[in-house]
Amino acid sequence: MALAEANVSEPIDRSGSFPNKALAASAIGYAMDGFDLLILGFMLRAISAELHLTPPQAGSLVTWTLVGAVAGGILFGILSDYYGRVRVLTWTILLFAVFTGLCAFAQGYWDLLVYRTIAGLGLGGEFGIGMALVAEAWPAQHRARGCTYVALGWQAGVLVAALVTPLLLPVIGWRGMFLVGLVPGLIAFAVRLYVQEPQIFLDRAKGRAMAQRNAAPLGLLVKDGATTKISLGMLILCSVQNFGYYGLMIWLPSYLATRFGYTLTQSALWTAVTVLGMAFGIWVFGQFADRVGRRPALFTFQAGAFVMVLVYSQLTDATALLIGGAVMGMFVNGMLGGYGALLSELYPTQARATAENVIFNLGRGVGGFGPYVVGTLAAAYSFTVAIALLATIYLLDILATAFLIPEKKGAPLE
Numbered sequence: 258m259a260l261a262e263a264n265v266s267e268p269i270d271r272s273g274s275f276p277n278k279a280l281a282a283s284a285i286g287y288a289m290d291g292f293d294l295l296i297l298g299f300m301l302r303a304i305s306a307e308l309h310l311t312p313p314q315a316g317s318l319v320t321w322t323l324v325g326a327v328a329g330g331i332l333f334g335i336l337s338d339y340y341g342r343v344r345v346l347t348w349t350i351l352l353f354a355v356f357t358g359l360c361a362f363a364q365g366y367w368d369l370l371v372y373r374t375i376a377g378l379g380l381g382g383e384f385g386i387g388m389a390l391v392a393e394a395w396p397a398q399h400r401a402r403g404c405t406y407v408a409l410g411w412q413a414g415v416l417v418a419a420l421v422t423p424l425l426l427p428v429i430g431w432r433g434m435f436l437v438g439l440v441p442g443l444i445a446f447a448v449r450l451y452v453q454e455p456q457i458f459l460d461r462a463k464g465r466a467m468a469q470r471n472a473a474p475l476g477l478l479v480k481d482g483a484t485t486k487i488s489l490g491m492l493i494l495c496s497v498q499n500f501g502y503y504g505l506m507i508w509l510p511s512y513l514a515t516r517f518g519y520t521l522t523q524s525a526l527w528t529a530v531t532v533l534g535m536a537f538g539i540w541v542f543g544q545f546a547d548r549v550g551r552r553p554a555l556f557t558f559q560a561g562a563f564v565m566v567l568v569y570s571q572l573t574d575a576t577a578l579l580i581g582g583a584v585m586g587m588f589v590n591g592m593l594g595g596y597g598a599l600l601s602e603l604y605p606t607q608a609r610a611t612a613e614n615v616i617f618n619l620g621r622g623v624g625g626f627g628p629y630v631v632g633t634l635a636a637a638y639s640f641t642v643a644i645a646l647l648a649t650i651y652l653l654d655i656l657a658t659a660f661l662i663p664e665k666k667g668a669p670l671e
Contacts, residue, residue: 275453279394280403282343282448283387284410286350290380291414293357293438297322297373299422300431304369307431314366318373323625325377327618333382334614338474338607341454342390345610349386350444353379357438376438385613388597392609393455397667398547400601401554405543405594412536419529457670461606474611477604487603488616490661494555495596495617497654499624501562501589504647506531507628512640513578527582534583538591546595550666551602552658554595559654561588566648570641602665609670 297319305315329349337345356376363369387407395403426434479485509531510524519527538558546554565585572578596617604612627647634643 275455276391276394276396276403278452279390279455280406282346282444282452283383283391283407284413285444286346286383286387286448287407287410288414288417289350289353289438289440289444290383291411292418293353293376293380293414294319294322295415295418296422296426296434299418299426300434303426303431308363308365308369310366318370321370321374322377322380323621325374326381327622329378329381330385330614330618330621331381332378334385334611334618335474337382337386337389337610337614342386342393342458342610343448343452343454346383346386346390347448349379349382350448351379352376353383354439354444358436360438361432361435381618382614385600385615385617386610388613389601389610390452390455392598392601393457393606393670397669401546401551401595401598402543404597404601405539407597408539408594409536411593412532412539415532416536458606474608475615477608478612478615484604486661487663488612490657491596491600491603491612491616492619493657494592494654494662495620496623497620497650497657498590498592498596499621500627500630500650501566501624501647502593502627503624504627504631505566505585505589505644508631508635508640508643509582512644516640517573517575517578527579530579531582531586534586535590535593537583538587538589539594541587542591542593542595543598546598546666550664551595551599552662552664555592555658555662556655558588558591559651559658562592563648563651563655565589566651567645570645570648599662599665601670602668603663605671 301315301318304310304318305312329352333345333349336348353376356372356379360369360372360376363372388404391403391407392400422434425437429436477484478488506528509528513519513524513527542554542558545557562585565581565588569578569581569585572581597613600613600616601609631643631647634646
């Protein structure tokens with residue numbers, strides 16, 4: 258893959274290795290996000306026992322981490338369009354690392370809650386900035402693949418957390434696990450030293466007109482009717498993506514245990530296979546989108562998600578559930594990395610990171626209701642009905658793509 262190949266209208270490198278450095282910085286940052294959120298889930302019981310937390314207090318540590326992530330995504334996305342991708346990405350990694358490390362010294366609920374919320378600010382900023390950085394660094398013909406590799410960073414972080422936490426937690430305790438969170442601080446220094454700002458960002462910062470320079474990045478997301486329509490479409494896509502992901506993944510172990518009587522180990526194994534299917538789907542989507550286009554790839558995966566979630570809700574055989582879960586995961590989460598490339602292509606350089614972070618994190622906020630809706634439907638009817646009804650949200654996805662999202666395959670960045 259010719260990563261250093263430059264698009265004539267998108268100068269990308271001054272050294273030849275910049276695309277790989279940008280990818281490494283972005284993917285590692287996003288991997289630490291996935292790692293952090295999963296180890297927090299593993300540690301809640303131990304934290305609650307030592308700090309005497311009630312179940313609502315323990316759950317709020319996760320909630321406020323995500324609240325911080327939404328706020329941080331919006332704040333740092335805007336700052337990145339003003340001050341640069343690499344500079345602000347460094348800030349977010351440092352903020353995340355320092356306040357994750359401070360969690361190790363918490364003496365009670367309130368100081369731990371503050372540390373988690375501020376760490377969440379850094380966590381939320383990394384997705385969109387990393388996607389914008391990679392989109393601007395990679396040539397147009399490989400842009401979707403580059404962005405999907407960033408998304409795979411999250412899956413890698415989750416996998417590492419699942420493997421190492423059961424080994425480390427009994428040895429170093431929850432405080433020691435939080436100290437591991439200081440490692441991204443070292444990564445931040447490496448990012449600042451070895452990764453340059455994308456040339457397209459530097460060129461736009463120097464050459465754009467004063468009116469453009471003074472335009473607020475947020476305002477550029479709704480600057481006219483056509484752009485507002487695109488922003489609405491992307492908000493729908495990101496909301497469905499997060500709603501489906503959280504709605505399925507939070508309740509999948511309970512669904513397997515309640516309907517089929519699976520043990521914790523069985524539920525974990527079947528869920529892990531679904532996660533591996535999601536990772537494979539992200540990779541496939543990037544290859545597909547670069548070859549046939551963004552819209553055909555989106556339509557294929559959205560239709561696949563609708564069909565497979567519906568099919569999965571009707572499966573009863575253990576082997577079928579295992580295979581069906583992997584295929585369902587591929588379609589449900591495969592689109593994740595594609596949004597990074599699509600958002601980068603739909604908005605100009607002076608608003609690119611803002612668009613990535615604001616739209617995706619607003620979608621994450623909507624998606625946070627997924628577990629609540631699935632839980633409510635399961636209580637009123639059954640998990641089978643709840644998961645089957647969840648499939649219908651992908652029909653909304655298809656309509657939004659058909660009427661609101663233009664094709665941008667191979668287009669130079671503005």
